Amino acid sequence: MKVKRKTILPSNWTPLEQGTLVYLLRDSSVLLIHKLTGHGAGRINAPGGRLEEDESIYQCAVREVREEVGIRVGSLNPAAALRFHDFGNGFSMTGYVYTSTMFEGDAVSTNEANPFWCDIGEIPYDKMWQDDALWLPRVLAGDCIFGDFVFENDRLRCHEVRRVGRSEIRQRMQGYATATEGGA
Secondary structure, eight states, rough: OOOOOSSSSSSSSOOSEEEEEEEEEEEEEEEEEOSSSSTTTSSOOOOEEEEOTOHHHHHHHHHHHHHHOOEEOOOOOEEEEEEEEEEETTTTEEEEEEEOOEEEEEOOOOOOOSEEEEGGGGOOGGGSSSTTHHHHHHHHHTEEEEEEEEETTTEEEEEEEEEOOHHHHHHHHHHHHHHTTOOO
16 A cells, blocks of 8 residues: 655645756766856855746756856756755755756856856855755765755755655656646
């Protein structure tokens, strides 16, 4: 018998925004950024950003990496679907995470980000969002993750992180595309 999992966000929860993060991997390093603008400015993160109108999640990921760090991404591997809700400031977003080892070009600084390569064992989690340490090591180890994170004024209050199959992540991404194409 299959047990239904309870999540910390209700099943009918709908985010105000959709976004992406892309972790480019080279040998034992990952490309990170010092975020200069927008949500999370001042923190360490990965290239990524908000979905634009008439854009797929995949297209958003490719565009954001090019805009933020000047790299052209080849293929992307779906790695996580993360739901964020902040009851203090009203922020809500579903973030789709990709990894890739196929890309061209050298990372360059832009007005949005200062990129740097970091050894995976030396990721500065203390300079990142609180939730990153809960899921990112698992993604970088090759797991696919589904996570719910509840904040209050940018402080993590509770979370649930679980391993899922790559097909579930793809299904969530496709479900978003279907919902938006249907006018939702």
